[in-house]
Amino acid sequence: MSAKGCHHLQGFKKDHKNLESLKWIHAVFVVANTHSSATLKTKICNSYCRTCKKRGPFLHACLECVFLGCHKHIREHMKNQKHTISMDLTYGQIHCNSCYDYVYDAEIDEITMDNKMKCGKFKKRLFEWTSWDATEEERDLLTHRTKKICITPESTIGLRGLWNLGNTCFMNCIIQALMHTPLLRDYFLTKKHKCNEIPGTCLACTVSKLFQGTISASTATATAALDVLHRHCYDTMPKNAIAAEKKDKCPCIIDQIFTGCLQSDVVCQKCKGVSTTFDPILDFSLDLGPVPLDGRQPCSLHDCLERFTRAEDLEDEKILCSNCGSHQVSTKQFTMKTLPIVVSFHLKRFQHLKNEIEKKISTLITFPEMLDMTPFMSRTKHECPIPSDNRYSLFAVINHIGNSMSAGHYIAFVRQQHNSWYKCDDHVITRANLKEVLDSEGYLLFYHKHVLRYE
């Protein structure tokens, strides 16, 4: 295809006014800048076919007079009025009626690109994916490493047992769960971690190697491990990136995947004034003991979450209300402002009582494969007309076997390749099924967001 369009289009382009109107039509109808309500109004009120009064399909605009028409009627109009150039309003392609085909022109492409760059929101339909231009090194790798791996439901790629080095079963379980966190795995396998630390001192690099090694061949711990990893990620980020993001959110991968935002509303019972605070949250610790009010024990994950997000009386102390300025009895309620991509639940199976040996609560808690978090989200004033998708799917479960915290063994169930489950017991990995996983006791539950959206 030539970079210059047909001679009809060249003639059209000679008049500067024509180009101006083309640019305007493209900006209003194709790109539709969402910042300006006037533009949007113009678009919505005029986007219909002048002949059949329908809003499509494939609306085109005549560039030689004021006429909009659907695919069929624009062609009729061009023929009857002897007009030549029209523009498709979905993608902004130029059609020449004399050649009777769409034409490509580099100059017009530049004008439309300029418009696209100015649009407020990223619209994928207007941008082609940039093709991957392999570097010298990558081309070299591609030509010399031609060994192909075929992945079938039977293949065991990515599964690897871990030796118990003496009471390290808890750590093995956590590592297995993290290794099978889809987004974290993708992050490290695509070498997104750019390190500027002294070699050998960076934990994230070690983790990166661990992930790659796996392929070629307990809760305090989980949070601590994440925390350490987080701090390392943060420290090793380029300094200017930190400065740019500091106001908003930590840009590191751990925060992007594991951190949500918890909203806590303290309501004064006298004046009903609400004071709201937001806190980052890495994991949910859920109580299993009898509920103080009705005495019923929770028996499912849903129950536990309901209890977690229920309004709770703060009986012990009176809180200073910022609204009425006095100390009052208040209630406190947690809700989820934003949810992380990976939600981890910690079922508090170990009770720490004063002067007593810690006891394990072995209550049966059922948990689903697919979890909808929508009921536990914060209610906002500006309710979005289209509900967001808050479905999560289970991808790892860590179980404790034994009667007390000081003794016992930890094993992990992990999901691999969408729906195969494996049981990881230190260095022994065996195939498991979903029923076995859902019937297990559950100590730490890891859920991954089911549908990821582009931001």
Next chain:
Amino acid sequence: MPNDYDSKVSLHLDINHGLDRVTELVQTRLIESGWRDQVKLACRKAILENGDKHIPTVDELIAQITPKARSMVPDAVKRELLHELELILTNIDKSGYSKSF
């Protein structure tokens, strides 16, 4: 302005950016599922089959490929789209038009 039910729906879709959201979703899914690449291949094949005598115009190509392309859309994508549209349409009378103007 046209004012039958169809137009009401598409107006609703336009005003609340529902259409943008749905097109983005379908676009993403079709690329993910490899549908777009399949259609690209089919187009290329159709052009080659015609030989040097006549290169089909875009309109001809659309007419030729559309039935085949439609049948190739994965069922999962159709279901997801249906679900998304249901969500939008159940809200058709709830959200006012005054917000954005």
